Amino acid sequence: MNALLAVRGLTTGYRHIRVLHEVSFTVEQGGITAIIGPNGHGKSTLLRALSGLLPAWSGEIAFDGAAVAQSAPGRARAGLVLVPQGDQLFAGMTVEENLMMGGYVRQDMAEIRATLAQVFELFPRLKERRAQRASSLSGGERRMVGIGRGLMAKAKLMMIDEPSLGLAPLIIEQIYQALAELAARGQSILVVEENPGRVAKVATTFHLMDGGRFAWSGSSADLKQSGHILNTYLGGH
Amino acid sequence: MQAVLQILITGLTLGAMYALASVGLALTYGTMRMFNMAHGVFMTVGAYATYMAASLWGLPLPLAFLFGLAAGGLIGAVMHLLVIRFMLDTEGFEVNIIVATAGVAILLQDLLLKYYGAYPFRQPAQIEGVFRIGDIAVTYQSVGILVMAAVLIGGIAWLLTHTRFGLAIRATAMNREAALLMGVEAGRTYLQVLIIAGVLAAAAGILISSLATLSPDMGANPLLRAFVICVVAGLGSVTGAGIAALALGLCEAAIQYYLGVRYGFPIMLLLVIVVLIWKPAGLFGQQEVVRS
Numbered sequence: 001m002n003a004l005l006a007v008r009g010l011t012t013g014y015r016h017i018r019v020l021h022e023v024s025f026t027v028e029q030g031g032i033t034a035i036i037g038p039n040g041h042g043k044s045t046l047l048r049a050l051s052g053l054l055p056a057w058s059g060e061i062a063f064d065g066a067a068v069a070q071s072a073p074g075r076a077r078a079g080l081v082l083v084p085q086g087d088q089l090f091a092g093m094t095v096e097e098n099l100m101m102g103g104y105v106r107q108d109m110a111e112i113r114a115t116l117a118q119v120f121e122l123f124p125r126l127k128e129r130r131a132q133r134a135s136s137l138s139g140g141e142r143r144m145v146g147i148g149r150g151l152m153a154k155a156k157l158m159m160i161d162e163p164s165l166g167l168a169p170l171i172i173e174q175i176y177q178a179l180a181e182l183a184a185r186g187q188s189i190l191v192v193e194e195n196p197g198r199v200a201k202v203a204t205t206f207h208l209m210d211g212g213r214f215a216w217s218g219s220s221a222d223l224k225q226s227g228h229i230l231n232t233y234l235g236g237h
Numbered sequence: 238m239q240a241v242l243q244i245l246i247t248g249l250t251l252g253a254m255y256a257l258a259s260v261g262l263a264l265t266y267g268t269m270r271m272f273n274m275a276h277g278v279f280m281t282v283g284a285y286a287t288y289m290a291a292s293l294w295g296l297p298l299p300l301a302f303l304f305g306l307a308a309g310g311l312i313g314a315v316m317h318l319l320v321i322r323f324m325l326d327t328e329g330f331e332v333n334i335i336v337a338t339a340g341v342a343i344l345l346q347d348l349l350l351k352y353y354g355a356y357p358f359r360q361p362a363q364i365e366g367v368f369r370i371g372d373i374a375v376t377y378q379s380v381g382i383l384v385m386a387a388v389l390i391g392g393i394a395w396l397l398t399h400t401r402f403g404l405a406i407r408a409t410a411m412n413r414e415a416a417l418l419m420g421v422e423a424g425r426t427y428l429q430v431l432i433i434a435g436v437l438a439a440a441a442g443i444l445i446s447s448l449a450t451l452s453p454d455m456g457a458n459p460l461l462r463a464f465v466i467c468v469v470a471g472l473g474s475v476t477g478a479g480i481a482a483l484a485l486g487l488c489e490a491a492i493q494y495y496l497g498v499r500y501g502f503p504i505m506l507l508l509v510i511v512v513l514i515w516k517p518a519g520l521f522g523q524q525e526v527v528r529s
Contacts, residue, residue: 076420105420
């Protein structure tokens with residue numbers, strides 16, 4: 001079976017500072033893939049490069065069996081969608097307008113409405129707040145809008161950058177529960193998270209990023225056995 | 238009472254023209270972070286195009302008016318395709334684009350000067366006649382200006398809030414990167430914004446020239462006022478620019494009535510300074526709040 005996303009030798013950075021060094025990996029159809037690792041080692045940079053916001057210096061990205069488009073909008077249209085760090089909502093728009101913007105790449109209004117109903121089902125809170133401005137929401141609600149907006153695109157692969165960032169533990173649990181539910185329905189998800197503890201229960205494949213390279217990769221079973229490796233990189237006992 | 242009514246009519250007419258002139262400028266700044274110094278020349282181009290269509294080709298007024306709007310939209314599109322497109326995303330864009338658009342403005346103004354000469358023409362797009370409310374004489378012209386501005390601004394407001402492409406423009410203005418991630422092609426959005434700005438500016442130019450005269454530098458004064466209005470409203474706030482334009486129009490009319498025409502603009506500037514001391518981000522501007 002062909003991989004949904006295949007990255008080969010991806011190198012990129014900011015100005016003249018190289019952040020990613022020839023990163024190669026694949027993401028299979030279905031399930032949650034997690035990229036874990038300490039802060040400032042290129043996890044978010046990798047997602048930005050995959051989404052097209054940050055141009056690659058070298059390397060190849062194949063998505064759904066074809067080379068990806070050059071621009072971020074082109075990749076979004078192809079179904080490679082990033083839910084960026086810190087939500088990046090359209091602050092002056094209502095919750096519903098934000099969600100509808102998520103469906104911008106799609107044409108069929110009836111289908112978009114159907115997905116909107118699904119998002120409201122997944123996050124009932126958003127339905128209550130649909131006419132409220134995004135700027136007036138709490139942190140957890142904003143995250144829900146961010147993820148919901150990503151869902152509206154009906155992405156083939158949804159990439160989520162630190163879904164737990166800045167949230168209370170209880171809310172983090174809710175968010176991950178929602179992600180697990182999505183994965184169970186067949187949504188492919190690539191998630192970046194600093195702490196593997198939060199994703200360990202839901203993800204099936206893990207990549208540990210250190211210094212712009214993958215230092216370790218494995219399944220959830222491998223993760224349990226390789227506790228010492230993770231402790232070395234992430235600290236702990 | 239009579240004075241109040243007179244001020245109201247003059248002020249609203251002024252305000253409607255200011256609103257047309259500044260809404261496009263606010264929209265351009267809001268979406269692209271670009272001060273369009275050629276916005277004033279867009280007005281001039283619209284006014285001359287209408288003059289040409291009506292006087293030289295003998296088109297009926299509504300057609301000539303539409304031709305003027307089209308010319309404004311076209312010049313906006315051409316400027317985007319020939320100049321702005323290549324400067325987007327370059328370092329120092331916000332400063333460089335001011336210089337570049339000012340250059341375009343000078344070029345276009347000189348072309349108009351060469352072609353039409355400096356002689357101030359009369360704008361043929363006029364609606365003759367006066368009617369009376371009590372003792373006040375109201376020209377059909379000012380009613381026409383009010384209606385025209387309301388229709389155009391209302392139309393643009395509807396586009397921005399009720400259509401997919403309007404939603405995309407607002408999304409780009411609020412968060413460009415997120416809009417890219419939603420699949421919005423920023424380049425196309427910018428082109429649409431400049432066409433809208435060009436059309437609105439042309440409408441302002443046609444209406445302003447119908448009260449004054451046509452001359453190649455007629456755009457300079459309204460552009461200055463539009464800038465002032467945008468700063469008072471808060472840079473990039475489109476609704477704010479419309480409201481501030483009407484308020485400043487009324488203010489200016491009152492000052493002109495009680496103190497004399499020559500005090501209108503200076504006192505307006507004084508008011509602006511007061512407003513900015515009190516609210517540095519403008520009346521409707523939002524201080525950037527970063528939350529993550």
